Amino acid sequence: MADVETRHEWRVPRGILAAKAIAAAVxxxxxxxxxxAQAFLASVAAAGFAALALRDLIAPVRLAVDEGGVTVPAGFAGRERHSWNDVDRIRVDTRRRYGVTARLLEIDTGDQVHLFSRYDLGAPVVDVAEIVMRLRP
Known part of the structure; x- marks a missing residue:
């Protein structure tokens, strides 16, 4: 059994899931x-929001880390495991545009770069990055 301090996971906040479901209903x-024409466009938008809400409901965990590596989303609702040996870089990408600061957690596994925002993780990106880096051997 894994120790509580060596396994962490971050999920999509329920408020974000609810917002997507409400947007689909609207x-x-x-x-x-x-x-x-309006019905067509609104139907396409409703299908998109509903798909995103369904994904968040089926696979709410966006990032999980433990002493063995990281688990990230793959496809619509799948998961992909990477050992720490496969992780090349972990960093926080910060960009400022139009007075807004956007931060993304970037996990580079060589072939893929996985990006996570605070809306994916339910926590500040910098705090998550610190925990991930602490668990990385």
């Missing part, structure tokens, strides 16, 4: 009230 309502 788009369905707009599709029912609009003309043909």
């Amino acid at each position: 788009c369905v309502a707009l599709a029912l009230l609009g003309d043909v």
Whole structure:
């Protein structure tokens, strides 16, 4: 059994899941009230929001780390495990545009770069990066 301090996981916050579900419902309502073109566009948006909400419901864990490595999303609702030997770099990418600061946790596994925002992790990206780096041997 893994020690509580050596295994961490971060999930999509329930508020984000609820926002996506509400957006899907609003788009369905707009599709029912609009003309043909508006109904088409609102239906496409509703399907997109519903798909994102369903993914968050089926696979809420976006990042899991332990002494053996990291587990990241793969495909729509799958997971992919990488050992620490496969992880080339862990860093926080910070960008400023139009007065807004965006931070992303970047985990480079050689063939792929996995990006996580605070909306994916439910926690500040810098705090998550510190924990991930502490667990990395």
